[in-house]
Amino acid sequence: MDENALIQSARKGDLNAFNTLVLAYQHQVYNLAYRIMAEQAAAEDATQDTFISAYKNLKSFRGGSFKSWLLRIVTNACYDDLRRRKRRPATSLDEMMGDQEGDMEFDVPSADDGPETVMQRREMIDLIQTGITTLPDDQRITLVLSDVQSMSYEEIAEMTHTNVGTVKSRLSRGRARLREYLQAHGELLPDLYRLESNGA
């Protein structure tokens, strides 16, 4: 059954059809939530809220890309959560435990890589993920949507209710800031992944 037929069935209340869509997109939705929130529990909550909200508001879906619609919902859920956290900062259990559980779910890029290379990549990914969390919310979300989700400037502008110029500016500042963070913590990176600015 194609996606449109599933959406039409789900609109009529067919939960099985909707759950087929959930299974198709849950990894992408969770991945975006995890990259923005950098915390497993928060990412799970955002993902769960996204699918519940999508099911309840399926009638407001006006066609187009269902994936983009879901990613927009999860982005808004993350925005809301980040705003709530700012008003009421709290340290989660995941943060206290270093969120190792979430990292265990990573797809290892290549089976041909040796264990040392895999370990180095993981360190690099951890450092980038930590660096992302240091960015302001707008820059963080724009950077994740662009560089992790590979979305176009236009898609990001629509998703974040802004214009292409603002997206360009946020992305530029976000990348520059993240680069500075990685360079400041360069000693933690393996030589292969250092982002040297002196002609390396």
Added chain:
Amino acid sequence: MKPINDHLQAEELFSAYIDNRVTADEKSFVERHTAVCADCHARLQAARSLVAALRAMPVVKAPRSFVLPRKMPREMARQPQRSILAWYPALRLATALAVVAFVLVFAGDLFASSYGSSMNMPPAVPQAALMAPTAIPAMITKEVAVAQATNAPTPTVVAKLMDQTQSADATSAAGAQLSAPQPASALPTATSMLPAAGAAPASSAARSITSTGEVTGARASAPQATPTTEPASDAATAAPANGAAPIDPLRLIEIVLGGLVIILGVATLIVRQRAA
């Protein structure tokens, strides 16, 4: 050595350059600059490496299935929190608007009252002069009513008085005609000025006066010569209107807006607390 502005400008364009979202001019500027500036060239390479590393980040698999169950548990549908959060911006805007409206109305009221007090002074005299033709008979009637009320005539005395007035001369008829058009409005005013205990004598006095008017030919006022109870009730309704000044509509709006500001402010604070 390149001007410092060139380095900054080039660095600002790196991100868009990597994504191929620069104009032809910008593209050639970045390429020309990085060709001669080793430092900026290295920065561009670092930016490229970062974007490549971000794009190579693996997809984090969902740790569990998010398939919706047939019957969704209550804690899964955390709609109230979401809906409360959705109300917050609207409430905040409404509060701000109410405050602005209140301040504007209040300032307008202050302005009007400060100007109004000086503007109303001169017309006060002409108004009094305009009111004189009607006010004087009313005052006369009032004085008569008060005088007769203090004498407290009994019904028998009033009957005698009526007999006497049947043979009244033309001068008294003219006087009655002067006061005749006004009894309905003048009497409540007169009786309203009396203490509650004196209401009955006052109404009897009113009857005697209107009877006088009726006998002396003021037929038009005859239907208004009502039983003793009616002027008393008129007096009761007229008393608050004359005693307490009517509420200024502007003041009423101020009170309503003030209440609205308080209610909206409290609601906004509650929603903010719950949403946090």
